[in-house]
Amino acid sequence: MPAISPERMQDRYDAILDAAKQAFAEKGFEGASIADIARIAKISDGLVYRYFKSKRELLYGVLQKFYARILIDLEHEVFKHDKFPARLEALIKRHIGVFVADTDLCRLFIAEVRTSSDYEGSAIQDLNRRYTSVLIRIVREAVGNGEVKPDTNAKLLRDVLFGAIEHLAWRHVNGRGQLRAAQTARELTAMLTSGICID
Amino acid sequence: MPAISPERMQDRYDAILDAAKQAFAEKGFEGASIADIARIAKISDGLVYRYFKSKRELLYGVLQKFYARILIDLEHEVFKHDKFPARLEALIKRHIGVFVADTDLCRLFIAEVRTSSDYEGSAIQDLNRRYTSVLIRIVREAVGNGEVKPDTNAKLLRDVLFGAIEHLAWRHVNGRGQLRAAQTARELTAMLTSGICID
Amino acid sequence: MPAISPERMQDRYDAILDAAKQAFAEKGFEGASIADIARIAKISDGLVYRYFKSKRELLYGVLQKFYARILIDLEHEVFKHDKFPARLEALIKRHIGVFVADTDLCRLFIAEVRTSSDYEGSAIQDLNRRYTSVLIRIVREAVGNGEVKPDTNAKLLRDVLFGAIEHLAWRHVNGRGQLRAAQTARELTAMLTSGICID
Amino acid sequence: MPAISPERMQDRYDAILDAAKQAFAEKGFEGASIADIARIAKISDGLVYRYFKSKRELLYGVLQKFYARILIDLEHEVFKHDKFPARLEALIKRHIGVFVADTDLCRLFIAEVRTSSDYEGSAIQDLNRRYTSVLIRIVREAVGNGEVKPDTNAKLLRDVLFGAIEHLAWRHVNGRGQLRAAQTARELTAMLTSGICID
DNA sequence: GATGAATGAGCCTTCATTCAT
DNA sequence: TATGAATGAAGGCTCATTCAT
Structure with missing residues (x-):
């Protein structure tokens, strides 16, 4: 009792x-x-x-709660749509939106957690993986129905996408620069779907 | 005397x-x-x-020397080639190569410097900008000679590229996973030049 | 609990x-x-x-305790007497006695505190003022009942008295010379009450 | 050579x-x-x-030069006069004047030298003694010609006088309060020559 | 369960002084 | 003579974590 x-x-x-x-x-x-x-x-x-158990656990707890929340949001937003480009754009827009709305928590994750030695294998990393795997899923489905090239490296695309957004959002996280979620989502979607080269 | x-x-x-x-x-x-x-x-x-002057200056000194070196290397490798895709691939390959060869310094930069409050406006940030601006230059040239779509957002591409590489290299930096510079460079170049969607 | x-x-x-x-x-x-x-x-x-809170607070704590103690002692000794000369002599004797008995604390106050920049306005200065104001009080009373000249500058007398004792006690504080409290008190009282000149 | x-x-x-x-x-x-x-x-x-030889020697050198200068000045001012009260008043006025004109050097002496352990027996102490002995000399002469009570303790008077002036000048040294040399000299002279008590 | 007192490791920086050049 | 590079000691304070109460 x-x-x-x-x-x-x-x-x-x-x-x-x-x-x-x-x-x-x-x-x-x-x-x-x-x-x-x-x-x-x-x-x-x-x-x-x-x-x-420790201050670090507390940090992990905070970020777990955070990830749980944004994971649900992301899935909700992405699976509203059926077509791959729309899904991709929704994902990008939503992910940028997280940086805008939860700047401090994003900074915390980037600066204090992901760079730390015990991140590997942690529950946070697992949540992060689940979060980013939403992209993997929509790519696989899109490959399945012919929207996306079958030889697309989904994991590479994942790194490209989330790395890119983090990079461009970092200026915002540090208090400078604007972050136009909708416009950036559109441009980035176009860049990734069609490439930048003239055939 | x-x-x-x-x-x-x-x-x-x-x-x-x-x-x-x-x-x-x-x-x-x-x-x-x-x-x-x-x-x-x-x-x-x-x-x-x-x-x-201080421990921090020392850190900056270390990274300046590092950046000066990799900047020269990068330019050397990139401008060996004439065509945009070859240049892009060389840039990617070289940049991945830096992560492989100087893992510790990369980690230092990512974990200790870029996230710090005095990074903005520092000499390091300036060097970083010069380093990444190599991409901007080759994109501009490629737009000029019709290799790349004229509406390409070069700065967005910069964030995409360096963010992506950092992201995918991070696993390597943390001691796990393999990093095949040549192959990844090829795939990433293809993804960015042609896009992932079937027309 | x-x-x-x-x-x-x-x-x-x-x-x-x-x-x-x-x-x-x-x-x-x-x-x-x-x-x-x-x-x-x-x-x-x-x-x-x-x-x-800090090492300095600790110093202040030590001296506050010290001042609280000697202030009570001083008042006790001085107000045993009714006449001004007796009160003055008692004050001098007692104050010299403090230097004899608490040499180290006196040295601490003189060398480390009073000369420091944050002494002005500190709690210690306040206690010092309360301590020395015992003299002001007995002078005012003595002026009131005709024992002391009405135009006597009490604050000047305060500086004279405490400055004098500190000065003559300093040799003792520094380990040399004798300090005969009773005799010095008698002589100094005479000097200040009657002056040194022949009318 | x-x-x-x-x-x-x-x-x-x-x-x-x-x-x-x-x-x-x-x-x-x-x-x-x-x-x-x-x-x-x-x-x-x-x-x-x-x-x-050392930083401390340098400090001593500075103060020696200072003392040599004010010693000559003091003797010059004091021995302009013949009568004891005039000499005493001149001495007080001059000594206060030193605090006003050379505040920083006085602070240096009080805070850094006199309280230090190697002051005893130093050349500075010797100069200080010579400086204050001007008072001893005028008192002795005044005792000799009947101006001052024969049982006057000249050394006690010295401590009283210089201690008093230092004390009242300290506020000035610390940047607060006014120091009216002439008026204070007059009052202090009166206090010491005639005493504060009504006969 | 809850408290909060107690622990103790850890480190950048300054600067008087010396001595190789 | 003159330089200035080189030395090296020294200590206040914070705070995550534990455990007696």
Whole structure:
């Protein structure tokens, strides 16, 4: 019999995660302290460690929640459409939209997580893979129905697409430059579907 | 009358830079201490500061030297060729080659510099821009002679290309996965020049 | 439920303060390290910072405790007497006594605090003012009842008195020379009450 | 045979001393570096050590020059007068004047030299003694011709006088408060010659 | 369950002084 | 004589994590 109810535990868990999200967003991973997070969540420092094994786990928790959310959104947006180009454009637009709407979390992922040594094999990497595999799926389907060249390297395309968006979004993440999701999505879709060369 | 010859000073400068490169590569920027670097360079801690204003300057020095080298290499490789696809493929191949040959320095740049707040406006950013602008140049020339569609967004292509390579190279940087420079260059060139869709 | 009792916290606080007093007295402010203080107090370095915000705060804490003590003593000794000359002599004697008994703390105040840039407006300056204002009070009372000339500049007298004692005590503070509190108090009282000139 | 002429050496010596005076006045003893001083004197760091054994010697040199100057001034001003009260008032006025005119050097002496452990027995202390002994001399003469009480403790008076002036000048030294030399000299003279009590 | 006191490792930088050139 | 490169010691403070209460 737990000393507090499961509901209470879940509330706490969520509160800590929200507090961490806020603190990390404001100060970055290194800059935010456990004490900051505990204060925001209105609990003691020590209690954080009943719910999360380490500060890093907390970061992972925040990003997992984030990925879970954007994964559902992405699938929802992409599978509204049937044709491959429309799906691709929707995917690009949506992904850029994530950078715009959740700049701080994107920065967190790029700067603090993906570059870290324990990213490989982590739950975050798994979620990231699931997120990016939406592209793989629509490519495979498009190959199946003749929309896309059968020899297309889907994994290469995945790296191209997500690498490209991250790169162009980085300026936005750093506070400079505009990010026009719709227009960029259109251009990038055209570039990838038709190529840049004159036949 | 200087206390030591200019040659000796240059040697020292280079020795410190090499030591820093090694230390940063092994332990990362935060992980490497000035004491580590001084020990490797076989000098005293204090002397480091006669040649470099701060630890960060040292990092920048290391990366500047790196960029100066790969910039020359890139131009050399790219402008061997005349046709756009060949140039593009050479650029991709060469850039992937940098990740393969200088994994640690690439990691340093991606993880410790580009994500840092003082990257914007730094000399490193300038060098990076010069490096990536090689692509802009070959695209412009190719547009000029009808090889590439005139409405091609060169800057978008730049983000696509370098973002893509960074993304796909990251696995290699992190010690896993293979990176076949020649083959990947060929595939990526094809993808970007012709697009992935069937007309 | 606090992790430790308030009594324990107070004990710690006092222990740190005593350790700091000892370390500062032995080595001066700059010379004493936080590690020294922590070692004397038998705690970890970090814990010092839970009780005091900085090394300087610690110095101030030591001197505040000191001033609080000597202020009470001074008032007690001075107001034993009713007549002005007796009060003045008691004040002088007591103040000299402080230099004799707490040489190290006096040195600390004179050498490390009063000359520092953040002394002005500090809590220590306030305590010092309260301490020296005992003289102002007895002068004002003595003017009121006709013992002292009505045009006496009390603040000037304050500077004269405390400046004089500090000056003559400085030799003692520095380990040389004798300081005969009673005799010096008598002579100085006579000098200030009657002047040195023959009418 | 010296490699440079004695005149040149003396010029250098003076130039270094002036540079040190300026640097110390601007940044304090700790704050000014040998490099600062060498730069101001337009010589190399190392050469400073041909003329002065250590940074501290340099400080002492600066203050010796200072004391030599104010000693002559003081004697000149004081012995203009014949009567004791006039001499005393002149001495006080002049000494306050030094604080006003050479605030930085006074601060240097008070904060950095007199409180240091090697002050005792130093050449500076000797000069200080000679400076303050002007008072002893006029008191002795005044005792001799019946102007001052024969049992006056001249050394105590010395401490009182110089301690008092230093104390009241300290506020000025720290940039606050006014220092009216003439008026303060008058009041202080009256206080010390006649006392503050009504007979 | 909850608290928060306690731990302790870790490091850049300055600068007086020396001495090879 | 003059230079200035080279030395190397020294310490305040933060904070993730643990565990006594």
